[in-house]
Amino acid sequence: MEQAVAVQAPHALGVRGLVLKYGGVTALAGVDLVVPSGAVVGLIGPNGSGKSSFINVVSGAYRGPYSGEVAIDGRDVRSVPAYSRADAGLSRIFQGIRLFDTLSVEQNILLGAHSRYRSGYLASVLRTRRARAERDEQRQRARAIMATFGDRLLPRADDQVMSLSYANRRRVEIARALMPEPRLLLLDEPMAGMNPHETEELTDHLLDLNRTAGTSMLLVEHKMGVISDLCSDVYVLDSGTVIAHGTAAEVQADDSVIEAFLG
Amino acid sequence: MTTFTTTTPGVDRRGLRGLLPRGARAITSTSIWGAVLLVVLLVPVLQLPPIFSAALLLTIIYIPAAVGQNLIIGNAGLLAMGQAAFVGVGAYTAGILAVRFEVDGSIAILAAVLLSAGVGALVGIPALRISGDYLFIVSLGFNLIVMDVARNWVDVTGGATGLTGIPTLTLFGMDMGVGQTFYFSVLVMVLVSLVVVQAITSSRFGLTMEAIRDDEAAAIASGIRPAGPKVQFFAIGSALAGLSGALLAYNLGYVGSGSFDVSDSLLIFQMAVIGGLGRITGSILGAFIIILLPELLRPLQDYRLLLAGLVIVILMILRPEGILGKAKITNLIKK
Amino acid sequence: MEFFATQLLNGLTSGVVYAMLAVGYSLVYGILQQINFAHGYVYMFGAFTTAAFITGGAPLPIAIGGGIAVGVIIIIIVERFAYRPVRGNRLAPTVTAVGVGLIIENVARLIWGSQIRPLPFPLQNEIIDLGPFVISPLQIVVGAVGVLMAAGLWFITAKTNIGRAMRAVKDDLPTAELMGIPVNRVVVFVYVLGAIFGVIGGILYGAYYNTISVTMGFAGTLNAFTATVIGGIGSVWGAFAGGLLLGVVQSMVTGYVSSALLNTVTFVLLVGFLLLRPTGIAGTKVANRL
Numbered sequence: 001m002e003q004a005v006a007v008q009a010p011h012a013l014g015v016r017g018l019v020l021k022y023g024g025v026t027a028l029a030g031v032d033l034v035v036p037s038g039a040v041v042g043l044i045g046p047n048g049s050g051k052s053s054f055i056n057v058v059s060g061a062y063r064g065p066y067s068g069e070v071a072i073d074g075r076d077v078r079s080v081p082a083y084s085r086a087d088a089g090l091s092r093i094f095q096g097i098r099l100f101d102t103l104s105v106e107q108n109i110l111l112g113a114h115s116r117y118r119s120g121y122l123a124s125v126l127r128t129r130r131a132r133a134e135r136d137e138q139r140q141r142a143r144a145i146m147a148t149f150g151d152r153l154l155p156r157a158d159d160q161v162m163s164l165s166y167a168n169r170r171r172v173e174i175a176r177a178l179m180p181e182p183r184l185l186l187l188d189e190p191m192a193g194m195n196p197h198e199t200e201e202l203t204d205h206l207l208d209l210n211r212t213a214g215t216s217m218l219l220v221e222h223k224m225g226v227i228s229d230l231c232s233d234v235y236v237l238d239s240g241t242v243i244a245h246g247t248a249a250e251v252q253a254d255d256s257v258i259e260a261f262l263g
Numbered sequence: 264m265t266t267f268t269t270t271t272p273g274v275d276r277r278g279l280r281g282l283l284p285r286g287a288r289a290i291t292s293t294s295i296w297g298a299v300l301l302v303v304l305l306v307p308v309l310q311l312p313p314i315f316s317a318a319l320l321l322t323i324i325y326i327p328a329a330v331g332q333n334l335i336i337g338n339a340g341l342l343a344m345g346q347a348a349f350v351g352v353g354a355y356t357a358g359i360l361a362v363r364f365e366v367d368g369s370i371a372i373l374a375a376v377l378l379s380a381g382v383g384a385l386v387g388i389p390a391l392r393i394s395g396d397y398l399f400i401v402s403l404g405f406n407l408i409v410m411d412v413a414r415n416w417v418d419v420t421g422g423a424t425g426l427t428g429i430p431t432l433t434l435f436g437m438d439m440g441v442g443q444t445f446y447f448s449v450l451v452m453v454l455v456s457l458v459v460v461q462a463i464t465s466s467r468f469g470l471t472m473e474a475i476r477d478d479e480a481a482a483i484a485s486g487i488r489p490a491g492p493k494v495q496f497f498a499i500g501s502a503l504a505g506l507s508g509a510l511l512a513y514n515l516g517y518v519g520s521g522s523f524d525v526s527d528s529l530l531i532f533q534m535a536v537i538g539g540l541g542r543i544t545g546s547i548l549g550a551f552i553i554i555l556l557p558e559l560l561r562p563l564q565d566y567r568l569l570l571a572g573l574v575i576v577i578l579m580i581l582r583p584e585g586i587l588g589k590a591k592i593t594n595l596i597k598k
Numbered sequence: 599m600e601f602f603a604t605q606l607l608n609g610l611t612s613g614v615v616y617a618m619l620a621v622g623y624s625l626v627y628g629i630l631q632q633i634n635f636a637h638g639y640v641y642m643f644g645a646f647t648t649a650a651f652i653t654g655g656a657p658l659p660i661a662i663g664g665g666i667a668v669g670v671i672i673i674i675i676v677e678r679f680a681y682r683p684v685r686g687n688r689l690a691p692t693v694t695a696v697g698v699g700l701i702i703e704n705v706a707r708l709i710w711g712s713q714i715r716p717l718p719f720p721l722q723n724e725i726i727d728l729g730p731f732v733i734s735p736l737q738i739v740v741g742a743v744g745v746l747m748a749a750g751l752w753f754i755t756a757k758t759n760i761g762r763a764m765r766a767v768k769d770d771l772p773t774a775e776l777m778g779i780p781v782n783r784v785v786v787f788v789y790v791l792g793a794i795f796g797v798i799g800g801i802l803y804g805a806y807y808n809t810i811s812v813t814m815g816f817a818g819t820l821n822a823f824t825a826t827v828i829g830g831i832g833s834v835w836g837a838f839a840g841g842l843l844l845g846v847v848q849s850m851v852t853g854y855v856s857s858a859l860l861n862t863v864t865f866v867l868l869v870g871f872l873l874l875r876p877t878g879i880a881g882t883k884v885a886n887r888l
Contacts, residue, residue: 059484086486098481100474102541102589110467111474115486117467121495124467135467162591176485342692393872396633399692400823404868407820407861415858525816529696536693569704575697579690580683593689 009037010074012089012184012216013058018068020053020240027053029240030068035184040210040217042227042248045237046261051220054237055188058218059092060085073183086115089183093173093190095220099161105172106157109142112179138179145175149205167198174205178215185217191226203229224252236260299547303450316446318558322550323449324510327456329534329546331503336532337540337588338464339496340476340595342399343390345406346531349379349501351413351523353508358426358518359419368432368439368513372452375509376502383501387494406528413520425519432513449510456506460543463499472496477595504531526568533571537578539588548587603731605853606846611737611806613845614744618799619818620825620837621751622792627831629768629788635695636676637796638818639702644669644797645804646710646812649717658720662801669797670790672702677789682782699815706812714811717804740802747795748838754791755834764788796822824868830878839879 013035020028028050035041045051056062057070060082070077073089080088091112100108116138117124119131146153149171156164161172170190177185190206191199203226209215210230221227227234228248236244236251238260244251251257303323332346353375360371386405393401413420420426432439432448439445463469472492474482479489512518530553538549552574557567578585583593619641626634648665656664680698684690721736755761763784766774775781800818804810821844829840844867851863871878 061480061483083483083486083488086484092484094481094484098478098484100477100481101595102477102592103470103473107470111470111482111487112485114471121466121468121471121492125463125469127462127466131467160590180486342689389869389873393869396631396692397827397872400633400820401865401869401872403816404820404824404861404865408865411858411861526700529700532696565708566704568700569708572697572700572704576680576694576701579687579694579697580680583684583687583690583693593687593693595688 011035011071012037012039012073013041013218014069014071014074015054015058016069018054018057018066018070020050020057020062020066022064027240028057028066031237031240031242033235033242035216035218036233037183037216038210038214039232040206040219040230042231042234043218043220043237044222044224044227044234044251048239049237049260050240051237053240055092055186055220058186059090086180086182090186091177091180091182091184092186093170093177093188095188095192097166097169097173099169099173099176101162102160104158105146105153105161105164106139106142108161108172109145109175109179110138112176113138113141115180141179142175145178148209149175166193167202170194170202178209181213183216185215187217187219187221189221190219191221191223199223199226206230224248228252299544315558318555320446320449320514322554323453324514325507325531325534325554326453326547326550327503327510328507328531329538329550330457330460330543331500331507332531332535333538333540333543333546334460334464334496334503335500336535337542337545337592338469338472338476339493339500341390341493341497342395343386343402343497344399344532345402345404345409345525345528346500346504347523347525347527348406348409349383349504350508350511350527350531351409351518351520352382352501353379353505354512354518354523355413355420355426355508356505357509358429358512361429361512362426365430367436368434372506372509375505375512377505379505379508380498380502383504384494384498386501387497390497391490391493403525403528406523406525410520410523413523420518420520423520425517425521426512427517429512429516429518431516445513449514452506452510456503457543460499460503464543468492530568530571533575536585537571537574539585541584541589541592542587545585545587549585600731601853605849607731607733607737608853609846609849610842611740611845612803612849613842614740615799615803615806615841616821616825616844617744617838617841618747618795618802619822620829620841621748621834622795622799623819623822624826624829624831624834624837625751625788625792625795627826628833629764630785632681632691633695633823634789634792635692635819636673636698636702637792637822638820639699639706639815640669640672640676640793641796641800641818642810642812642815643672643702643706644793645717645800645810645814646706646715648801649715649804649810650710652718662798665801666794666797669793669800673789673793674786677786681789682785699819703812703815706815710812712812714809716808717801717810719805719808722805722808734806736806740806743798743802744838747798748834751791751795751834760784760787820864820868824864826878827868827871827876828878833878836878843879 011034013033015031015033018028018031020026031054033043043051043054053062057066060077060080072085075088077085077088100111117134119128119134123131143154146157152168152171153175156168161169164172174190191202194202206217207230210217219227219230231248234246234248234251235242236257243260244254244257303319328346328350332344335341335343356375356378357371360366360374361368390398414423431441432445434448439448471487474485475487475489475492482489534549534553535546536549537552538547539545553571557563563570584590619638623634623637626632626637644665647668648661651661651664652658676698680694681691684694719736721734721739724735725732726735755764763774763779764787766777766779767781767784771781825840825844826837827840828843829836829838844864847867848860848863852860
């Protein structure tokens with residue numbers, strides 16, 4: 001599957017021959033998946049298909065052995081621990097929203113930029129000139145990102161995120177994930193728990209994001225409507241293998257896909 | 264212990280002020296600090312009975328230890344206790360240096376703080392792999408060990424009889440005596456430590472620690488490596504306890520192995536919890552409640568521990584974050 | 599050889615006591631995932647009550663029964679008013695338990711003072727000479743009681759309805775509730791069972807060593823906890839084995855090396871197992887065993 005293009009941005013995510021086994025179970029049996037730079041790619045599959053395992057390998061949460069290649073922004077991340085993957089260009093949001101609950105909206109978002117700071121902890125305590133300059137720079141970026149959500153987040157910048165609505169909490173999580181200008185944004189069921197109106201709003205937001213900033217995304221979702229609206233390319237996973245790959249329309253019409261979901 | 268850098272004035276804050284009616288919310292953190300400062304500065308002037316001023320001095324001496332405990336449990340979210348062990352390390356270090364080596368107070372206290380920090384960091388490293396539930400029993404067990412060492416290492420610590428004859432505090436050559444000058448020296452050192460703590464907790468470093476506490480997985484996904492801040496906060500919390508210990512040594516003129524027991528650890532723990540996790544002012548309040556209040560209410564002296572236990576039980580039901588603590592913090596601590 | 603045998607027997611005896619404590623503790627932790635910090639304090643209070651009864655002239659069965667009854671009453675009150683209201687929170691129950699421990703310890707202190715006291719018990723001064731070494735009939739009693747109680751516990755948990763209910767609560771509390779299991783009652787039962795084991799352990803301890811003090815509360819919790827970790831959380835047989843191992847190792851080290859090392863031994867075992875083999879001797883939880 002060599003691409004014969006010389007001068008092109010590396011794939012946001014390139015997975016080749018990923019095999020994952022543990023406890024006698026083969027969670028992933030040779031998965032090939034590519035998120036081209038600037039694309040939004042979907043990953044769907046019934047429960048137990050291996051989606052979570054896949055995400056855990058890509059995010060680094062899974063620390064065990066696996067075979068195959070996993071490359072983010074063209075760089076193999078096998079030896080990159082989970083806390084360094086943000087540096088490698090990966091940002092993610094979690095199934096079930098994980099925020100820093102006792103902190104404010106702004107503080108949550110600022111923390112997303114952690115990997116971008118050159119000045120260290122000591123500098124931040126001593127409030128050196130460079131630390132202060134970086135802080136101001138990141139605060140400006142945070143405000144800019146919050147502004148893209150209209151009046152949802154900015155007026156609530158100092159509120160504890162705990163007090164926010166579910167949809168707003170999701171928006172904060174996305175804003176936080178965007179702070180380090182990620183090469184790959186991994187979205188794990190971002191629309192779960194949202195009503196149709198909120199889903200539509202968030203879908204538009206993500207489309208906009210992809211169009212203007214060119215942010216590459218891997219979207220794991222159950223709502224096919226969202227997948228069709230957002231994804232140029234869809235992979236279908238079942239029992240650890242990719243059983244279909246194509247556009248949303250193609251994949252939806254595929255017999256083996258229908259059977260996997262219904263059977 | 265963060266101060267939210269507000270750009271929107273009048274934003275609803277958490278903590279005790281959340282309970283107050285709108286008008287009263289103008290009372291900010293600054294006024295609490297101001298009131299406390301006023302009180303502690305005026306006290307020597309007021310010529311209060313020695314028992315009271317002695318109790319006040321003891322309270323102020325224990326504030327760093329309580330704040331340190333708060334940093335570990337409240338800010339870092341590590342359920343580690345046994346602070347009294349580090350108070351002991353600090354006390355013995357300062358005491359030994361002062362008595363045996365006749366070292367200036369500034370050096371003795373600095374050494375106490377650094378050694379406590381070092382031991383704290385050493386303890387913090389294995390603590391990374393021991394999860395919440397177990398950590399607190401292990402830390403109390405560590406407390407017991409330190410006590411055993413203190414009791415048995417007779418050559419160094421004086422064993423069960425302890426270390427006597429600690430001279431009065433000399434700072435940079437000047438003798439601070441036992442009266443007002445000593446009181447103010449202690450006050451200044453404690454205030455400096457509080458300023459340092461505030462600088463830490465309101466910085467990006469402090470915020471990062473809180474993020475790790477609130478959700479370690481999300482912190483890791485944001486590129487944060489949890490181990491570093493955890494060990495560092497362990498060290499800082501222990502260093503503060505060491506400071507309390509050093510000041511205690513100079514205050515009493517004596518260091519005995521009985522003062523750094525598990526029950527003392529539990530008392531310090533209560534100061535942090537009752538006063539409020541996640542806020543410095545909470546630990547100050549906690550120290551006042553645990554040490555000073557029983558002094559003021561003399562008949563309560565004997566029942567102090569009993570009442571503290573009762574207060575804790577009731578508090579956990581009604582307001583688990585403590586009087587001045589950060590909302591919902593107790594739902595996030597524990598692995 | 600004689601010294602070795604003596605130390606071994608001593609260790610096994612204290613080991614049985616630790617086992618009793620550990621079993622009581624492990625039950626609660628295994629089923630409710632709550633660290634019952636107050637466990638050791640209840641055991642101490644029960645032992646003191648029994649001592650008070652004995653020195654007051656009451657017959658032995660009444661004294662023992664009284665001690666157990668008091669322990670049970672305490673834990674019922676504690677569970678109802680201190681633990682149950684904070685069951686949902688994650689940190690609060692641990693903190694509450696510390697508060698409860700303090701309350702119990704200081705009530706005991708107020709009633710009985712801080713002095714070490716004896717616990718007079720029959721057979722304390724008797725010895726059976728077995729040639730190469732001596733054994734105390736009390737040691738045999740302690741051992742027998744321990745084994746009987748463990749067997750009884752196994753029977754309850756494996757063969758009775760309440761035992762099944764306990765296992766259901768352990769596996770999934772909300773589901774057990776939905777299935778109509780009276781969760782609150784099961785929880786109380788578990789705590790009560792734990793307290794009974796603990797108090798009997800305390801009485802045995804006091805009887806064997808003929809000393810009790812209010813400070814044995816925390817030591818009791820620490821030993822129970824360590825034995826549980828050694829044996830494996832959630833396994834009753836593991837807790838038993840852990841207790842025995844702890845007792846023997848303590849006895850050997852204090853006998854052959856130094857008596858000052860008692861706490862250090864416990865601590866080293868605790869941390870060692872936590873870091874190197876957190877699942878304990880018993881390994882991972884066996885599905886239907888407690």
